[in-house]
Amino acid sequence: MAGSHCEEYKALMMGRMDNELSDEEAIRLNDHMIRCSSCRREFAQIQKTSAKLDGMGLREPDGEIVEKTWKSPYSKLTRNFGIFMVVAGWLIMILYGAYEFIVTKETASIPKYAFVVILAGIVLLFTGVLRDRIRSYGNDPYKEVEK
Numbered sequence: 001m002a003g004s005h006c007e008e009y010k011a012l013m014m015g016r017m018d019n020e021l022s023d024e025e026a027i028r029l030n031d032h033m034i035r036c037s038s039c040r041r042e043f044a045q046i047q048k049t050s051a052k053l054d055g056m057g058l059r060e061p062d063g064e065i066v067e068k069t070w071k072s073p074y075s076k077l078t079r080n081f082g083i084f085m086v087v088a089g090w091l092i093m094i095l096y097g098a099y100e101f102i103v104t105k106e107t108a109s110i111p112k113y114a115f116v117v118i119l120a121g122i123v124l125l126f127t128g129v130l131r132d133r134i135r136s137y138g139n140d141p142y143k144e145v146e147k
Contacts, residue, residue: 006032006036006038009029009032009036009039010042012025012028012029013029013039013042013043013046014046016029016043017046017047017050094119098115098119101115
């Protein structure tokens with residue numbers, strides 16, 4: 001770009017590539033590029049790069065590779081351990097928050113009661129879902145279906 005006054009047109013160039021400019025912004029950018037050869041060159045380079053990127057695509061992996069990766073012991077271990085860590089961290093934060101909330105003397109009693117009611121609701125929902133899942137596991141018609 002020719003100078004610091006050209007800096008504001010970089011965002012407009014990208015906006016033009018994405019068809020996001022208003023008519024006023026497009027006219028302003030066009031007027032500037034008529035006068036500024038450096039910006040014209042940069043915009044031409046952006047268009048050239050964008051055309052190359054548009055021609056590229058992601059190749060989908062074969063079903064066999066996906067199946068092998070999904071069933072690999074390492075993949076299962078990391079998935080299960082990741083879920084365990086998220087749930088454990090969540091439980092630790094909830095228990096610590098509950099402890100601090102109950103022990104702290106400055107907190108009014110209404111928020112404490114509300115917290116207990118919300119926590120009881122979460123426990124009831126969780127146990128209901130868990131109970132239904134355990135009950136339906138024996139009757140699950142899809143348990144033999146492979147992922």
